[in-house]
Amino acid sequence: xxxxxxxxxxxxxxxxxxxxxxxxxxxxxxxxxxxxxxxxxxxxxxxxxxxxxxxxxxxxxxxxxxxxxxxxxxxxxxxxxxxxxxxxxxxxxxxxxxxxxxxxxxxxxxxxxxxxxxxxxxxxxxxxxxxxxxxxxxxxxxxxxxxxxxxxxxxxxxxxxxxxxxxxxxxxxxxxxxxxxxxxxxxxxxxxxxxxxxxxxxxxxxxxxxxxxxxxxxxxxxxxxxxxxxxxxxxxxxxxxxxxxxxxxxxxxxxxxxxxxxxxxxxxxxxxxxxxxxxxxxxxxxxxxxxxxxxxxxxxxxxxxxxxxxxxxxxxxxxxxxxxxxxxxxxxxxxxxxxxxxxxxxxxxxxxxxxxxxxxxxxxxxxxxxxxxxxxxxxxxxxxxxxxxxxxxxxxxxxxxxxxxxxxxxxxxxxxx
Amino acid sequence: xxxxxxxxxxxxxxxxxxxxxxxxxxxxxxxxxxxxxxxxxxxxxxxxxxxxxxxxxxxxxxxxxxxxxxxxxxxxxxxxxxxxxxxxxxxxxxxxxxxxxxxxxxxxxxxxxxxxxxxxxxxxxxxxxxxxxxxxxxxxxxxxxxxxxxxxxxxxxxxxxxxxxxxxxxxxxxxxxxxxxxxxxxxxxxxxxxxxxxxxxxxxxxxxxxxxxxxxxxxxxxxxxxxxxxxxxxxxxxxxxxxxxxxxxxxxxxxxxxxxxxxxxxxxxxxxxxxxxxxxxxxxxxxxxxxxxxxxxxxxxxxxxxxxxxxxxxxxxxxxxxxxxxxxxxxxxxxxxxxxxxxxxxxxxxxxxxxxxxxxxxxxxxxxxxxxxxxxxxxxxxxxxxxxxxxxxxxxxxxxxxxxxxxxxxxxxxxxx
Numbered sequence: 001x002x003x004x005x006x007x008x009x010x011x012x013x014x015x016x017x018x019x020x021x022x023x024x025x026x027x028x029x030x031x032x033x034x035x036x037x038x039x040x041x042x043x044x045x046x047x048x049x050x051x052x053x054x055x056x057x058x059x060x061x062x063x064x065x066x067x068x069x070x071x072x073x074x075x076x077x078x079x080x081x082x083x084x085x086x087x088x089x090x091x092x093x094x095x096x097x098x099x100x101x102x103x104x105x106x107x108x109x110x111x112x113x114x115x116x117x118x119x120x121x122x123x124x125x126x127x128x129x130x131x132x133x134x135x136x137x138x139x140x141x142x143x144x145x146x147x148x149x150x151x152x153x154x155x156x157x158x159x160x161x162x163x164x165x166x167x168x169x170x171x172x173x174x175x176x177x178x179x180x181x182x183x184x185x186x187x188x189x190x191x192x193x194x195x196x197x198x199x200x201x202x203x204x205x206x207x208x209x210x211x212x213x214x215x216x217x218x219x220x221x222x223x224x225x226x227x228x229x230x231x232x233x234x235x236x237x238x239x240x241x242x243x244x245x246x247x248x249x250x251x252x253x254x255x256x257x258x259x260x261x262x263x264x265x266x267x268x269x270x271x272x273x274x275x276x277x278x279x280x281x282x283x284x285x286x287x288x289x290x291x292x293x294x295x296x297x298x299x300x301x302x303x304x305x306x307x308x309x310x311x312x313x314x315x316x317x318x319x320x321x322x323x324x325x326x327x328x329x330x331x332x333x334x335x336x337x338x339x340x341x342x343x344x345x346x347x348x349x350x351x352x353x354x355x356x357x358x359x360x361x362x363x364x365x366x367x368x369x370x371x372x373x374x375x376x377x378x379x380x381x382x383x384x385x386x387x388x389x390x391x392x393x394x395x396x397x398x399x400x401x402x403x404x405x406x407x408x409x410x411x412x413x414x415x416x417x
Numbered sequence: 418x419x420x421x422x423x424x425x426x427x428x429x430x431x432x433x434x435x436x437x438x439x440x441x442x443x444x445x446x447x448x449x450x451x452x453x454x455x456x457x458x459x460x461x462x463x464x465x466x467x468x469x470x471x472x473x474x475x476x477x478x479x480x481x482x483x484x485x486x487x488x489x490x491x492x493x494x495x496x497x498x499x500x501x502x503x504x505x506x507x508x509x510x511x512x513x514x515x516x517x518x519x520x521x522x523x524x525x526x527x528x529x530x531x532x533x534x535x536x537x538x539x540x541x542x543x544x545x546x547x548x549x550x551x552x553x554x555x556x557x558x559x560x561x562x563x564x565x566x567x568x569x570x571x572x573x574x575x576x577x578x579x580x581x582x583x584x585x586x587x588x589x590x591x592x593x594x595x596x597x598x599x600x601x602x603x604x605x606x607x608x609x610x611x612x613x614x615x616x617x618x619x620x621x622x623x624x625x626x627x628x629x630x631x632x633x634x635x636x637x638x639x640x641x642x643x644x645x646x647x648x649x650x651x652x653x654x655x656x657x658x659x660x661x662x663x664x665x666x667x668x669x670x671x672x673x674x675x676x677x678x679x680x681x682x683x684x685x686x687x688x689x690x691x692x693x694x695x696x697x698x699x700x701x702x703x704x705x706x707x708x709x710x711x712x713x714x715x716x717x718x719x720x721x722x723x724x725x726x727x728x729x730x731x732x733x734x735x736x737x738x739x740x741x742x743x744x745x746x747x748x749x750x751x752x753x754x755x756x757x758x759x760x761x762x763x764x765x766x767x768x769x770x771x772x773x774x775x776x777x778x779x780x781x782x783x784x785x786x787x788x789x790x791x792x793x794x795x796x797x798x799x800x801x802x803x804x805x806x807x808x809x810x811x812x813x814x815x816x817x818x819x820x821x822x823x824x825x826x827x828x829x830x831x832x833x834x
Contacts, residue, residue, distance in 0.1 A: 013453045015444025019436060022458070027432025036430045037465055039458035041439070048454055278702075278723070284709025285695075285702030288723040292701025295777055295810060297725070303733065304723025306695070306705040312720040312763070346729070360712055393712060 001173050002035050004060035006052055008068035008077045009152060010043035020154055021066050028161060031180055031210075031225050032169060034062075044074040053084040053147065061145055062169070067152035069134040071114045078119060078137065081149055085141040087121035095126065095135060102133060127164045132156045138168060146172070170227060178227040181234025185245065187220045188261060188406045190252040195220050198249050202241070209238050211245075217395070218402035219261065254409060261405050262290040268412045269300035269350075276408055277346035278304045279317055279338040279353035281329065282372065286401045287352065303346035307338065317341030317353075330355050330367055332384035335375030343377045350411055351377045352404045356389075358396045372400045376407050376417055383407075383417040418590055419452050421477035423469055425485035425494045426569060427460035437571055438483050445578060448597055448627075448642050449586060451479075461491040470501040470564065478562055479586065484569035486551040488531040495536060495554065498566055502558040504538035512543065512552060519550060544581045549573045555585060563589070587644060595644040598651025602662065604637045605678060605823045607669040612637050615666050619658070626655050628662075634812070635819035636678065671826060678822050679707040685829045686717035686767075693825055694763035695721045696734055696755040696770035698746065699789065703818045704769065720763035724755065734758030734770075747772050747784055749801035752792030760794045767828055768794045769821045773806075775813045789817045793824050793834055800824075800834040 005025055011017050022039055029036050037060070042052045049068075056063045068077030082089050096118035103110040117134055120126060127136030132151055139147040148165055150157045167177035187195060192215040196203060199222075203211050209226035224241060228234030246253060255264040269276055278287045288304030291297055305316050310329055313319040319337040327333040338353035356372030363369035370389040375382065387403060389396045411417045422442055428434050439456055446453050454477070459469045466485075473480045485494030499506050513535035520527040534551055537543060544553030549568055556564040565582055567574045584594035604612060609632040613620060616639075620628050626643035641658060645651030663670060672681040686693055695704045705721030708714055722733050727746055730736040736754040744750040755770035773789030780786035787806040792799065804820060806813045828834045 012439075013443055013456065014447045015440045015442070018440045022429075022439075023432045023435045025432070026430055030431045037460060037462070038469070039430065039456075041456035043454060045454070052455070280702075283706070284714070284718075285697075285705030285721050285723065288702030289700070289706050292723075292725060293811070293814075295775075297701070301701075302724075302726035303729040304702050304721075304725070306702065306709075306721025306723065307719075308709060308715055308721070309719035316720065316762075345733075358712075394710070397710075 001062065001169070002037060002060045003029055003062045003064055003169075004056040005036060005039040006056055006063055006065040007039070007041045008044065008049055008065060008080075009041075010045075010074070012041050012067075013043045021150075021152070021157055024154065024158065025064060025066075025161065028166070028180070029064075029169075031182070032166065032173075032227065034169065034173070044068060044076055046076050046080060049076055049080045050084060053080055057084055057141055057145060057147065062172070063145075063147045064150065064165070065147065066150040066157055069117070069136075069149060069151050071111070071117050071133070073113065075116075077149055078116070078121070081137070081139055081147045082121040085121060085139040085147055087123060087139060089119040090122055091115075092118050092120040092126065095120065099133065125168075127160055129156055129160060131159065136160050136164065138165075176229055178229055179231065179234070180225060181228050181231055181238065182223055182225040183235065183238050183242065184257050185222045185224070185242065185253050186255045186259060186261075186264075187222065187249070187252045188218075188254045188402070188409065190220060190249060192220045195222070195249060195252075199245060202244060209234075209241055211241070218399045251413075251415065254406075260294070261402060261409075263294050265405050265409050265412075266291060266294045266297055266300055268409060270296075272412060274300065274349040274412065275346070276301055277342045277348035277351045278404075279335075279342035279351060280304070280306050281308060281313070281338075281353075281355040282358045283354050283397050283401050283404070284308060286397055287354065287404050290401055290405065303342070303348065305342050305345070313338060313341075317345065328367070330357055330371055330373055332373050332375065332386060335373040336377070336382050336384050339375040339377035340382060349378060350408060352408055353377070354400050354404055356387075356396070356400055358393045358400075360393060370396055372396070372403070374400070374404055374407060376411055378411060381411075381417075383411075418479065418586075419454060419477045420446055420479045420481055420586075421473040422453060422456040423473055423480055423482040424456070424458045425461065425466055425482060425497075426458075427462075427491070429458050429484075430460045438567075438569070438574055441571065441575065442481060442483070442578065445583070445597065446481075446586075448599070449583065449590075449644065451586065451590070461485060461493055463493050463497060466493055466497045467501060470497055474501055474558055474562060474564065479589070480562075480564045481567065481582070482564065483567040483574055486534070486553075486566060486568050488528070488534050488550070490530065492533075494566055495533070495538070498554070498556055498564045499538035502538060502556040502564055504540060504556060506536040507539055508532075509535050509537040509543065512537065516550065542585075544577055546573055546577060548576065553577050553581065555582075593646055595646055596648065596651070597642060598645050598648055598655065599640055599642040600652065600655050600659065601674050602639045602641070602659065602670050603672045603676060603678075603681075604639065604666070604669045605635075605671045605819070605826065607637060607666060609637045612639070612666060612669075616662060619661060626651075626658055628658070635816045668830075668832065671823075677710070678819060678826075680711050682822050682826050682829075683708060683711045683714055683717055685826060687713075689829060691717065691766040691829065692763070693718055694759045694765035694768045695821075696752075696759035696768060697721070697723050698725060698730070698755075698771060699773040699775045700771050700814050700817050700821070701725060703814055704771065704821050707818055707822065720759070720765065722759050722762070730755060734762065745784070747774055747788055747790055749790050749792065749803060752790040753794070753799050753801050756792040756794035757799060760796075766795060767825060769825055770794070771817050771821055773804075773813070773817055775810045775817075777810060787813055789813070789820070791817070791821055791824060793828055795828060798828075798834075800828075 125138040170178035318341040343351035359369035542555040587595035760768035776786035
């Protein structure tokens, strides 16, 4: 099946907004195995939009469009698509009543423009929109083709596509309507090529579910995807493949789907009733910030120390002046002392400390930009490591924070820290 | 003049990358006063790409394309555009020699595929690429039309467009080649509508330079833009308008162009030889992180305190237990004590402290989610404020950090804090 994407909106042609719907819909259709050969963007102009829809419908089986379904005179997509599909517009009393109720609840009068949102091309399927006023529409066209109209705001488009359009498309492709079921495994402390090596045979067999790795800053994600009648059925098909992956590289999986590393680390600490603390030089508060991004983080985090200067390292964390003088602020000796000092000052169970050269200045031949020392202290335990990171100042700070969080995770899990 | 945008790349049709070039080019062309009626995306397929270029060239004066200029067999844009413009491809010895030298420097053999990057349509203008191997091209076409080919990576496309394509386009529009000169004024402590009100007459006259406001999280930006033969000429035209704006609302301008608020605050502190410190509860390190995002921030920042728990507020900052018990952690009394405590512990010149309910849980009728108290302490001075913010946990934390940085700025400038 060939699908074509059409985006309607002068704001896209003026560069006022970034077309994230284009990437989202393309990615979703690729996962469904539907070919997309063209994307087009056109403004809020009736004649030009009609020409675009006509061309798209001629060369594709399904045209999926977003934008231009609102109540203003600029919103022409409904009328254009109806004309191209050859369907008259009719007032849908149910939608009209819902719109009136929506306005009544807000104590406002419904304008005649708003009533246009209740016009439905004859024979079209209405896709309810639980996040906005503009419903989506599936218009039947000749030769078994279809035009699918979706609202422009991603927050309305995405759930409508996943819950209402995917089953329609899979039914069109033959067989029962299927949904796309995906599960993402999130890895830390393993590189993309190392992961691919470990799973080479599984990835190569590329059966059902499909397995696709994605490299992220300091992490790798693996997406498992399949098509199924229900989410349960899909997940049941994914489960044995996930288990096979976990049998090989499970120790590096910190979470699934949308779980962030800081969330996973926070959960681990909470489960074990542990408190963490941070002593940050080059990251300047970023590790504490990430730990507290997670709601409820007060259960595992009380104190954080940002000790940017040597003076702060000495005063707040008790790092000896001689250690700083002898080894320099970016050294394993100093981060060991920082971590031990933070552990004691906060009365925490585990402390992580970082000191490094984030750049762009401050590097030397011996310690170039990107040199980062990380230390972890617990009651009976101090570990330190030196890393050589790369990229911009921001990259280096981000990767340092990720390494520090990963180190807490390894400690809590009893892995080699 | 009508321009049309064409993006070549199967990776766009698969949703593997976000098409940021579409927004960038559309925005730049709008600033130049050039109409864009259509954008098209097509994959690395010769026939389909040819059809897209042909249609674009028929209905527009200039076709601007990006992607598909690389060395692999997939990279078809050069050949397709040459065919549509009716120009034979010829080997450009200069480009070929440069490519050979590029490979020789890296000790690698140049493949025949790479040599394709030295093919130039007859009569085309070559646009040197100082950030990659693929040069851009301007192909003359019949009826005075043109096809402009640019590399896909934004880091290569943007400087090439600004330095080499804009002068070509402005010359095409008649007259001498002009560049687009813009200057952005960045405002804090003033809302978009308040700013528009203050500048109503200036914005309404909409002369040259044009004035366009943009609302950002917690800030407003105002972009002044004009076309001129040189950057100096453009800036000279912008200067009196900027001065007129500064005369009215200059106290709210914290910086220009790409200066961030944390950069501006850091500069102010450095100029005056002041050290700042932070005491953070709900932001959990974000304010310190932002201050240290800026290279060289060690000149104005030594210590930061993340005191997430009451215990930490008492131990690190000396907040009295009674103050916490009597007023609660989110109170002006507590942030005043936090700021005073941080000031003393860090030996700093100015301290900012925040405590609030970032949500999603923890709100009460009296102190709903989004209630944030901010305190500022200096030698002879303590100020506190209570804010009611809105949005997600992240929004509330971001806005709180922005308010705290703005408060430091007002203090240093001697404004009403």
